[in-house]
Amino acid sequence: MKTQIQVKSPKVMAAILMLGAFIGLFGETALNMALTNVMDQFAVQAATAQWLTTGYLLTLAILVPISALLMKWFSTRKLVIGGIVISLVGAILTAISPSFAILETGRIVQAIGTGIIIPVMVSVLLVIFPIHKRGVVMGIMGLVITLGPALGPTLSGVVISTLGWHYIFWISAAFYVLLTLTAVAKIENVGEITKPKIDALSIVLSTIGFGGLIYGLASMAGAPFTAPLVWAPLLVGIIALVLFGIRQNTMDKPMINLGVFKYPMFTLGTAMMFLSILVILSTSILLPMYLKGSLLFSAAVAGLLLLPGNAVNVILSPIVGTMFDKIGPRKLALAGSIIVLIGNIIFAASISATTPAWQIVIAFMVLFFGLTMVTIPSQTNGLNALPREFYADGSAAMNTLNQVAGASGTAIAITLLTAGQTGFASDVPDASQAEILAAGVKYAFYFVTGISVFLFICSLFVNKPSEENVQSQVFVCSTETVRN
Known part of the structure; x- marks a missing residue:
């Protein structure tokens, strides 16, 4: 310490x-x-x-x-x-x-x-x-x-x-x-400058791995999966990430110690954070386009319509942190994942070119109410499962995957939005642009709802780490706050 x-x-x-x-x-x-x-x-x-x-x-x-x-x-x-x-x-x-x-x-x-x-x-x-x-x-x-x-x-x-x-x-x-x-x-x-040896190969492999994976996913918005523009970078990215993992496990001083994933609750917490960030970033790019392009609100009004949901997150965060200390992670994560699923079901069922704005505001508030109850316990409980000397590695691994989840969520959401628009325009040739965009957003929310189902399944397995792994330095866990 x-x-x-x-x-x-x-x-x-x-x-x-x-x-x-x-x-x-x-x-x-x-x-x-x-x-x-x-x-x-x-x-x-x-x-x-x-x-x-x-x-x-x-x-x-x-x-x-x-x-x-x-x-x-x-x-x-x-x-x-x-x-x-x-x-x-x-x-x-x-x-x-x-x-x-x-x-x-x-x-x-x-x-x-x-x-x-x-x-x-x-x-x-x-x-x-x-x-x-x-x-x-x-x-x-x-x-x-x-x-x-x-x-x-x-x-x-x-x-x-x-x-x-x-x-x-x-x-x-x-x-x-x-x-x-x-x-x-x-x-x-x-800080203390030690100038350790830089493993250039690890940096190259992680860059190619994450870059290829996200580029391939993002390219799916404009090309089919069979196109080399999509599958080639995906394949290269996956191979590079596998090689990166193998190299980290064979190094005395790895760039990221992947041994943190040997702790089940950390792995589960990281998976739940990954799924939560997918939901958050998918929603954050779909709703502004929907509010402006389908419901025809100005940018200012669209932004204000999202404010209540964001306010729920800000207000609820310290409350969830206090509840975590009192009742543990399981009840919070389970209840939160159910609420997230309900919020996305509302979106998937109600989105259209004529949906009243208040329904979107309520659904967004419900969604972030649940996400706050999931993300803080997942992240904190996951890090609590690690011995103190692994906190830095756990933080780096979790945050890296969070950013990958954000980029993946954005790319997949736009891919499904485009596919949904194309399919609806083909089925309804006389549809207006507002109706086509709404159909695309609705189609993308089917995916987001599916992610919520997986999040709920994960929450069923959440348990508090054994007492010997729970560290007294609670402040370390506080550094890993949800990004939404």
């Missing part, structure tokens, strides 16, 4: 890191509300536009396992300031983008900066505050992380309606400038 490191301004350092992470995670979902605007401006289809979100999440997935090495090779100041500056460059590129290619490049650059800031934030906050304050600090950090992607569609909807989607990133850039100036003055070095 790390001891506290004294710094001059721990609260300011924490604020810089949390705000940097917040802006980056806000950017993760901010463009979801503007996808239809981007599609019109750059004349691209949904299958192409979804890469603005998928590419962002994929970049984070690739960087998470690499970030542990970066923290051992570069000082805290260099990583924090570098991450913020890289994010600033990405935000500016996105804001001025004259083409879709530049827009996508800017998104990836900003994701690189965010991928550096988030793991550094967790590491720094654990060592600059005393043990008795860590739980509170990590709770605040968790709330910040939750609010970022949750408020993305809502806040961006208001900005899009009043100023235009480019200003989402001009505003972000302004905050990054202020953060850079403050970081130069206040960030201190707290």
Whole structure:
């Protein structure tokens, strides 16, 4: 366990890191509300536009396992300031983008900066505050992380309606400038630079593996599975990930210790988080398009309609954390998974071009009520199942798969949306665009509902880890807060 490191301004350092992470995670979902605007401006289809979100999440997935090495090779100041500056460059590129290619490049650059800031934030906050304050600090950090992607569609909807989607990133850039100036003055070095040997082959295999897998899934939106554009990257990705796993198990100091998956409750918790993130990111990209394209709401109104569901998540998170300590994970996860299933059944049954908005608001609130009850116990219980020395590896493995789930959920949702639209347009040639889009969204929600069924099945096997594996350092678990 790390001891506290004294710094001059721990609260300011924490604020810089949390705000940097917040802006980056806000950017993760901010463009979801503007996808239809981007599609019109750059004349691209949904299958192409979804890469603005998928590419962002994929970049984070690739960087998470690499970030542990970066923290051992570069000082805290260099990583924090570098991450913020890289994010600033990405935000500016996105804001001025004259083409879709530049827009996508800017998104990836900003994701690189965010991928550096988030793991550094967790590491720094654990060592600059005393043990008795860590739980509170990590709770605040968790709330910040939750609010970022949750408020993305809502806040961006208001900005899009009043100023235009480019200003989402001009505003972000302004905050990054202020953060850079403050970081130069206040960030201190707290990490230990050991410069361990970098296993280039592990990095290459993980990059090709995750990249191939997500690229293949995303390509299914515009091509059949039999097309080489789809199955070839999927095959290469799977082979690379298998080789990556074999290499990690044969190394003395692996990039990610896959031995964490020998603990059943950790594996189950990771699987439930994976399924939950699939649901969250699928919903976050489908609903904005549906509200704007089928129900014909403005971006601002569509964002506000999603606000009650996000508010449920923010309000319920600390309550679920308290209940977890009192009643354990099983009852929460089981009840939550049932509620998630009910919410998705409502979506799958009610979505149409004439659905009253209040039904969508209620279904979204029900969905996030259940997701909050599932994700926090799943993640915390999974990490509790590990011995203390495996926390870092468990965190890296779980977070990597969370990002892969997010990218996969986005890609699969758009693929099914496109397939549903094509099938409905063929069956009903005279259908309006609003009806076609609604049919596509409804079709995609059949998949999301199916994922909810698997989530419920997993929840039946949740148990509290044996007492000898439960660590007294509860604050460590608090760092792994749900991203939605």
